[in-house]
Amino acid sequence: MKVSGFSKHFLIWAKIIYHILGNYKTKTLCKLGYFKTTTGSTHSRFSSVSDSLKYINQVFQDYLSFADISVKDIKGKKVLELGPGDNFGVALKFLIAGANKVTCLDKFYSNRDIAQQYQIYKAMRDELLQGGKRSFDSIIKLNNHKFEFTGNKFEYIYDRGIEQALEIFPSASFDMIISRAVLEHIPDLDAAFNSMDKLLRPGGYMIHNIDLRDHGIFTSVGLHPLTFLTIPEKIWKLMTGHSGKPNRMRLDYYKHKMEELNYNYRIKIILSSTLPMIENIKPKLQPEFKKMLSEDLLPETIFLIAQKSRNNPSADE
Numbered sequence: 611m612k613v614s615g616f617s618k619h620f621l622i623w624a625k626i627i628y629h630i631l632g633n634y635k636t637k638t639l640c641k642l643g644y645f646k647t648t649t650g651s652t653h654s655r656f657s658s659v660s661d662s663l664k665y666i667n668q669v670f671q672d673y674l675s676f677a678d679i680s681v682k683d684i685k686g687k688k689v690l691e692l693g694p695g696d697n698f699g700v701a702l703k704f705l706i707a708g709a710n711k712v713t714c715l716d717k718f719y720s721n722r723d724i725a726q727q728y729q730i731y732k733a734m735r736d737e738l739l740q741g742g743k744r745s746f747d748s749i750i751k752l753n754n755h756k757f758e759f760t761g762n763k764f765e766y767i768y769d770r771g772i773e774q775a776l777e778i779f780p781s782a783s784f785d786m787i788i789s790r791a792v793l794e795h796i797p798d799l800d801a802a803f804n805s806m807d808k809l810l811r812p813g814g815y816m817i818h819n820i821d822l823r824d825h826g827i828f829t830s831v832g833l834h835p836l837t838f839l840t841i842p843e844k845i846w847k848l849m850t851g852h853s854g855k856p857n858r859m860r861l862d863y864y865k866h867k868m869e870e871l872n873y874n875y876r877i878k879i880i881l882s883s884t885l886p887m888i889e890n891i892k893p894k895l896q897p898e899f900k901k902m903l904s905e906d907l908l909p910e911t912i913f914l915i916a917q918k919s920r921n922n923p924s925a926d927e
């Protein structure tokens with residue numbers, strides 16, 4: 611879709627106003643203790659159980675292959691999954707692979723279709739061999755179209771962001787912190803990394819899949835994919851500070867943060883834009899983005915794999 615100059619400005623301002631109102635609404639609802647949202651209702655948007663299984667298997671497989679780990683590296687580990695959304699299939703895969711415990715922490719409660727969730731868990735169980743079924747049954751009971759997590763290997767906490775997680779977990783509680791499409795939704799990423807750093811035991815891993823795109827804010831109406839980087843920071847904060855919309859942190863942020871924390875890390879670029887596309891809009895970007903290397907503006911989706919140093923003192927503070 612090609613958008614003319616006038617309609618471009620109109621669309622941008624219409625979107626800005628829409629998101630400022632949405633952000634204010636989420637802030638007010640959270641203050642009133644209402645944490646339900648459609649953010650993270652990933653499976654509600656799938657049309658079949660097999661789409662859900664495909665997604666769960668892919669997310670699990672991506673953690674293994676991008677971090678270059680195998681099932682034996684998961685055995686006995688305590689895992690923190692950030693922002694699971696409406697389904698715990700990935701947590702179940704980690705537990706069935708031998709994790710000691712998986713804690714799912716979400717700032718919001720993603721709306722979910724319980725009947726659909728039952729069908730997903732049932733289909734996951736059907737795929738397992740006898741030994742896997744036994745592990746599955748010790749974690750989640752399926753009965754009469756209902757499901758219930760039992761035992762102490764799985765934990766789900768919502769209404770708390772990772773930024774506040776030190777209020778509920780002691781330092782060095784986890785061997786692995788994983789997330790898919792979550793970090794880009796956190797407005798105060800410094801606070802999130804500070805928290806994750808303290809929660810990881812020395813030698814522990816973080817594996818994050820991060821989507822650096824505009825999440826449809828402007829692209830859904832045919833605007834350039836980097837239009838969101840042309841909006842001044844103050845306005846962007848009004849649009850997104852509470853609603854979990856993208857925080858606009860770029861590749862360089864993650865590199866600097868890992869260096870600051872002294873992690874051994876690598877970043878894999880999964881999806882990338884093209885240089886002509888970046889150069890096309892670069893003069894209109896906000897100064898903080900304009901001064902970046904074009905190469906740092908190219909990545910659209912990345913995997914951050916980082917290991918905390920074995921003698922990193924932050925966990926003992």
Ligand SMILES: C[S@@+](CC[C@H](N)C(=O)[O-])C[C@H]1O[C@@H](n2cnc3c(N)ncnc32)[C@H](O)[C@@H]1O
Binds near residue numbers: 694718773789791
């Ligand atoms: C795009 S969804 C991704 C859901 C799921 N990981 C998936 O792949 O379908 C983003 C998730 O991050 C959660 N989230 C947003 N801010 C968070 C925060 N500060 N701490 C933990 N989770 C957060 C949202 O509630 C939502 O569940």
